[in-house]
Amino acid sequence: MAGHGGRGADGAALALATFVTGCTPGRPGSAGPAGPASSAASRAARDAGDAFAGAGAEAERGIVAARGGVDTRHEVRLGAVALGGDGRAATRVVARNTAGSAKSFAVQVDFTDRAGNLLDLTVVLVGDVAPRSTGRGAARGNRRPHGEVRAAVGTTLRY
Template sequence: MAGHGRRGAVGAALALATVVTAGCAPGLPGSAGPTGPVASAAASRAARDAGDAFAGAGAEAERGIAAARGGVDARNEVRLGAVTLGGDGRAATRVTARNTAGSAKSFAVQVDFTDRAGNLLDVAVVLVGNVAPRATGQGTAHGNHPLHGEVRAAVGTTLRY
């Protein structure tokens, strides 16, 4: 895993699998079928980063992302705020999702926390539910592991459903 710490990659895969499959938002359909390349890419990336021993966690992540049945890639509709580290060392960032659709939609947003060099340190998933048409909704993505130093955030897989 060139450039990636095993702990960070393992945490990323497990965090994505745990948070997404937990069904944290009302109205998240319970389908386990694939939704296409967006869901497959998220699961493949998580499985690759964590290594073969953690492929099961990647599969769980794919099922969780797939729960947003009929979801469309909405990465360009999401903005992140500054990253802060809490007293426990866990990263957090504000997530703002803009709904460009003509009806209320929800968003499943993966946030990748990285170091300055772009190495993956942690992953969080936040669900921003029931955003009115042509409006914005907000949530906060919270990391799962204590981090230190300069931590950045990038928008990962994002589905609008």
């Protein structure tokens, strides 16, 4: 089923896996542009892939669980970000079900810095939301970011 920008859940999972691992579809094991001038970029992509390996694996599992879903990013709201006692970012997730039957949501939450750089990500599953009702969940990051942290709704699927 088509999602945001014509991508279905499979496309969203592929895009997320591509971002997290630094691989290009059709080029297994690639880590960015080829050539000697891009060695620094390749190292940065590899380091970013390593840094987000745990978060990316969790995110991919959540998105894969929602295959066949519909992109409903506009039906999800996030609360303010707070850093817990363990230093991890957390936010409240509210999903509004506009469908006529109970639905579940897989919500990717991107934790970013002020400039929009990705610091961490996680997927929250909000299950069995009654028709025309809201469901709640909590997103908790996997890393301990420093500085100002913001939360943005990433890929969101209703299924």
